[in-house]
Amino acid sequence: MSTVIQHPSAQHPSAAKTETTPVAMIEGYNFAYLDEQTKRMIRRAILKAVAVPGYQVPFGSREMPLPYGWGTGGIQVTAAVIGPDDTLKVIDQGADDTTNAVNIRRFFAKTAGVATTEKTADASIIQTRHRIPEKPLTEEQILVYQVPIPEPLRQLEARETETRKMHALEEYGVMHVSLYEDIATFGRITRSYNYPVKVADRYVMAPSPIPKFDNPKMNRMPALQLFGAGREKRIYAVPPYTKVESLDFEDHPFTIESWEENCALCGATDSYLDEVVIDDKGGKMFVCSDSDYCQERREAGHVGDGGPPHTESDGR
């Protein structure tokens, strides 16, 4: 691939300037916005979620100062967990600098006064919308997922009373039939995101709409993984070093996406790539979805075949 970027600065397409002025805390709200009784309720739900890996614990989700679908569940989990010594990173589809990520980071800087970062390695809590960072996480970190539909069986069975029974009885035949129907129709399992997993050999769980590329990272991850669904009022968890298996069949094993291209900016061959349209003549390039991973590789001198080398003027 030899697309040349027209873009003079050759930054990651989603790259923004780092916030230079520290965000001032706003007065009149409790630490991390939620009141203490709400935090206790969420904290108890989180502890039960950890004790029963993959099981969705109902909780009394609160009205948050942003609409459903923007991470109300993730924010409530983060608010219940975060303390003054934490450093928060927020990503949206891998990027630190999209509207959702910037605003959630600023929300916690304003209401909890915590340090924020865009570096995966520096964060103690990472709230994510639909990606897992490329850099492996450590035991000292907590990954908080924003989840739109926590129930993996919901597309197959609309009634909560029925899906609850199916989980209770570990009756997941309907999910396997659904995956098998894909194979019968298309010759392969066509789900590319929110690919169902089985946690600790018991509960089938929705990994949130992460690409299936990220599913293997969940398996035996050293970091604690917490999932919050605000509209659906569910919290669930995967403890560290817990088996997370993507559902598949012996003759149709689970596989992840691969690309013929490398990242046009950093040349990475092992990261999840976004396709970016760069002009109105059909020009496009592939770049890392994880903006911090891409930036770090470029700073280390890695260059893709689509862009000029990194310069100090690139900002950040």
Next chain:
Amino acid sequence: MTQTVGIRPGFSDPVMGAQRSFRAVLDAMSRPGVIRSTSTGNPPPVPLSEATAAICLGLVDHDTPLWLAPAFDRPEVTAFLRFHCGCAIIDRPADAAFAITTGADLPPLGDFALGDDAYPEHSTTVIVQVDGLGTDGGLTLSGPGIETTHRLTVEGVRAGLWDDWAANRELFPRGVDLILVHGAKLAALPRTVAVDTPKED
């Protein structure tokens, strides 16, 4: 004349204290056998230990009925918990969301709420005050949250607890979760963890 009971102070800083206490419990619960510590910053009424008080003040409130073993059913303790947590103190362990007991007086685990298969979270979290906690041997733990195995020493629990625990684990996803406490130290045993006791010769 009603007898008045002095109420010991709770968290020095209620908001940060509750957050730190929760993180200690969360860390212990997600890595079974790892020892963490927490306290309110003020000595709790006897016989509550520092960690027990901090856990209760951080997690227990009017939504979570609390059961006390007889050793804890004393006016200073009930006044302290009722005032700071606002919780109901109840007679039947099977109705409790949280329970406090000593290792020696721990009732059969089946006496507590075990949840049901559809709602396994409707179970009791039992805080057990023991005579010692260490990581140098004794029990071998394995399960979710543990990379290979963790070692844990627990002193002062009643005979037969670990057989009882094996039966509790069989109930999964139902079952109780234990938080073992000694002084300010705590370790947690969520219902998923397998406990191997040393072989008797």
